[in-house]
Amino acid sequence: DAGVIQSPRHEVTEMGQEVTLRCKPISGHNSLFWYRQTMMRGLELLIYFNNNVPIDDSGMPEDRFSAKMPNASFSTLKIQPSEPRDSAVYFCASSLGTSGTSSGANVLTFGAGSRLTVL
């Protein structure tokens, strides 16, 4: 299995530009998560999907951020317009399991991350 695949790995853009981050989860996983990691705030959950449906987007910072999952094998996180404070590493993760915590099958597998720098 190729694991969770994220692109781009690195993105440098100017303030005001649109940024789109992409994620391909592990085949067969039905939960997908977007996390953001910064030195100041650590790892924050932005949004997660279950069976392609957004379940909790309370972590999305503001309306400039949007996420979609049009099918089971693809998700995007879009920032429009981008700002310097959006600079961070954005991780996508996927897992089996939709409920319960009694099984290690609920382990999240992370992608390599997309490092975003907004100038």
Add this chain to the structure above:
Amino acid sequence: AQKITQTQPGMFVQEKEAVTLDCTYDTSDPSYGLFWYKQPSSGEMIFLIYQGSYDQQNATEGRYSLNFQKARKSANLVISASQLGDSAMYFCAMRERNAGNMLTFGGGTRLMVKP
């Protein structure tokens, strides 16, 4: 209130010695899972070990073991026979049944293994 607390921002350990990384958690959900991840300098998040709240025995995975003390709400990671490659950030995380599939992370502990 913090759900996951890791009180050690950084730690040193001598190569080949054992080290314990602390993690305490806060939940009222009787069903939850606890996870440890490793993040080396290359940046990827690597799953290490899992403990379910109903598991009777402490989890072990090779050189990693989890010292689970349910009454104290602690889930410390023990790494035996430290290696230079263990130098990394270590994150404790929790998943609560009533919070869906969300994984909440602690602030992390940076472990540095000295040769």
